[in-house]
Amino acid sequence: MDVQSGDRRSVPGAAFTAPPRTWSLRREWSRAFILMLIALLVGAAVTIVGVRGVVGHVQAADSRLLLEAERTGSLRAALDAHEELGHRLLSDPAADKAAFMAQQQEISALFDAAATDLPTAESGPAVGDVRQAWQESLASHGLWSDQVDAMPGTRIAESPGFAADSARVRALLAGVQRSSLAAMDKALAFTADLELILVAARIGLFAIAVAATFYFRRRMVKDLLRPVASLRHGALKLQAGQYTHRISVHRRDELGELAEAFNAMAAAVQDSHLELTHRATHDSLTGLPNRAALMERLTASFDPEPGGNMGNGARLEGLLFIDVDDFKGVNDSLGHERGDALLIQLASRLQSCVRADDLVARLGGDEFAIVVMEDDGNSVTGDVAERIHNALRAPFFVAGDRLTVTASLGAAQRRPDTSDAAELLRQADFAMYMAKHGGKARYQLFDSRGHDHMAYRAALKSDLATAVAARQLRLEYQPVADLLTGEIVGLEALVRWQHPSLGLLGPADFLPLAEETGEIQAITCWVLETATQQAAGWRHTIGGCENLWIAVNLSYRQLPDDRTLAAVERVLADPAAQADRLVLEITEAALAASRDGGISVLTRLKALGARIAVDGFGTRAPAPGSLAALPADLWKIDGAHLARRGPAASPEAALEDLMGLARNLGVEVVAEGIESPGQLDLLRALGCRTGQGYLLARPGPAQMVEALLASGARLEHVALA
Incomplete structure (x- = not known):
């Protein structure tokens, strides 16, 4: 089974049908294992039978040798005793003939037993030959059976002949023993041949086993290991994202079916991958x-x-x-x-x-x-x-x-x-x-410059979210003075941002961003609380400041917000804040942008006890009847009226009209942006009682304003450095 790359694709959801199987690994390897088992059993049987045969032959030869030695030894001893007693009878007829006859019978019985136990010799004398020679020897000398009783006197002369015949019998008996040893040698030789046959059989079985091992190893590598390695390689390719990878099938067996199933799965995975990739990279x-x-x-x-x-x-x-x-x-x-x-x-x-x-x-x-x-x-x-x-x-x-x-x-x-x-x-x-x-x-x-500016604004917006919590905001106060006496009657709280990297930023740099992000609410609440507490402390500790009022600016985005009213209520809940000493400034542009000209919002704020000031008054033409309905206590006239130049742009007429309108409506006027003595003289001539500007005093931190208040200085040409 080889590995290759292909792009064959299957239909998603279609059932996989494998081609018919032409080989069976289970059947092949079952047969192989059965043959190996039979070979092992045959080898074991041959070994057992051969060993048992060799051992049996050796044991049989040993038993025969022992039996023959026992029989021949018994015969030799009996023949020797019988020969000795025969010599006595030949020399002395009065010897014990009964004992001699009993020995003959005993020796005959031994010959019978030896003839039964000892096999017939293939070469050399047999037991029967020895018995016959023994009987003939006794008979020739009158010593066999009944001849003993009829023996005539002394026959000592026959003793030498009898001794020679007895020696011949013993020689024949020794020949019988040598014949048994030869049979024993032949049995041992057969045992050696049997051993050689057994070794040859074992060597043949071993050779067959080695050949079978190499054959089955080759078959295992070809039909098992390589296909399994191919499947593993294919799985790794699939895991690595190579979904076009396929496996070739050369045998229709179980592993071939598995490879076909793998190819079908890989094709399905490839189709799913292509579909998912298309979904992931295209809009539906x-x-x-x-x-x-x-x-x-x-x-x-x-x-x-x-x-x-x-x-x-x-x-x-x-x-x-x-x-x-x-x-x-x-x-x-x-x-x-x-x-x-x-x-x-x-x-x-x-x-x-x-x-x-x-x-x-x-x-x-x-x-x-x-x-x-x-x-x-x-x-x-x-x-x-x-x-x-x-x-x-x-x-x-x-x-x-x-x-x-x-x-x-x-x-x-x-x-x-x-x-x-x-x-x-x-x-x-x-x-x-x-x-x-x-x-x-x-x-x-x-445009890179516009982008940099936008990025700068975005960074400021992000930093602004933590400015209040990080205590980075600062307040400066600009005095509002009586233009006739120079006495400080009020202060306008102006917020600054001590940025950690950009330094001190003015309100124009960050308040518009705060209005966009909604942080203006938190900033205004902080300004209200800080400014009213500071002013309350000055009224309590500095002589002549008992009627000092503090002005705080409100954003146009805060007018319809109920949180603004809640913040003002929270601040004025402190009796030291003195509601009539708090002035809330709202620009004329913010009022014009509100739904009813700001009347409802100002009415709600005024109901809390605070005083209302319209900042930048005079920049827009008021609607008829709207000024009378506007619940304002102060008009802060925009400094642009004082800055007009040229014969056709004389500020006197416009200022005089605004002052007359304010007197008719009972509204106090505060002039902003007083920067020259001429502007101060003009305002005094028109009857404007209060004002603020750089000519009188610049905004300054609380420590400098506190020193100015404590000194009791009159503002006319005094400026805070």
Whole structure:
């Protein structure tokens, strides 16, 4: 089974059907193991039978040898005793003949036993020959059986002959013993042959076992190990994401079926991977590439090409960020289904405006992006943007509704300092934001200075969120003086921000940002509490300051906020704050922007006991009857009236009209922006009693203002350094 790469794909959800099996590993290896078991059993049986045969032959030969030695030894002893007694009878007829006869009978019995136990000799004398020679020897000398009783006298002369015959009998008996030893040698020789046969059989079985081992090892490597290794290799390839990897099948056996199943699984995984990849990189509504595909394309453009260098290897691409103007109104008025239909048509038009190498992507909602391949030395991003605007001039038709759609386009072109794809996308997004705020239906190229300013504002917004908690805010106080006597009658609290890295920032640098982020509420609460407590302390500790009032500015965004009323109530709950000594300043522009001219808001604030001042009064033409209904205690006349120059811009008439109007309505006037003695003299001449400005005193920290109050100085040309 070999490993190969292929791209065969299966139909997802289709059942896998394996081809018919032509081989069976189970059957083959079962037979192999049975044959090996039979070989082992045969070898064991041959060994057992051979060993038992060899041992049996040796034992039988030994038993025969022992028996023959016993029989021949008994015969030899009996024959020797009988010969001795025969010699006595030959020399002395009176010897014990009965004993002699008894010995003959005993020897005959021994010969009978020896003839039964000892086999017939193949060569040499047999036991019968020895018996016959023994009988003939006795008979020839008259000593056999009944001859003994008829023996005539002394026959000693026959003793030598009898001795010779007896010796011949013993010689024959010894020949019988030698014949037994020869039979024993033959049995041992057969045993050696049997041993050789056994060794040869074992060697043959071993050779067969070795051959079978090599054969089955080769079959195991080919049919088991290699397929299993191939499957493991394929699994590792699949785990590594190489979903096109397939395994070749050369045998239709169990492992072949497993390989086929693996290939089917790999094909299904590949199909699922392709489908999931398409889903992950494409928008389900429009079919366009999504943000992930866009970032992959942009990231690839920042990577050097193979063989290229960092300077010339990267592709030059521009990026267009597109946002449909007022698309929320389409969804709200026509519904999301028609809004989706509009986006589908819009995606088609965007694709018709680009070239084959460009990429149109949907980022989400009504946001699209286009990666534009730039020509060498020429930017075509602007041309694509122009084609898009032209394409959008034609109306869209959605479910019978005729819709006119515009879009704001932001463009960013890659520069040497553009670090990565995410930064290029942020630049294009910022350019689109600038186009949106520049009037919509526009094309805006990224401006680095504007972006830096926006980043600066964003950083300030982020730092502003912790300014109050980190105790970074500071208060400065500008005195408000009686213009006739120079006495300090009030103070205006002005907030500053001691930024940890930018230093001291004025209110114009951060209060507009606080209004955007909502931090203005926390800042105003801190100013109210700090300023009223400081003023209460000065009224209590410094002589002549018992009637000193403190003015705090409110933002126009706080007018409709109930939290503002709650903050003022919390501050005035302290009796030392003295509600009639707190002046809440609201700009005339903020009142004009409110729904009823600010009357309801000022009425609610005034009901808490505080005094109300309209800051920057006189910058707008008041509506008839609105001034009389305005619950204001003070008008702070804008310093622009005093700064007018030229014969046609004399401030006297306008100031005189404002002063007369204030007297008629019973409202106190505070002049702002007094910067010259002439302006001070003019205000005195017009009957303006109170004012503030750099001529009288600049804003200063609490320590310097406290020293000024404690000195009892009269303000006319006194300035706080």
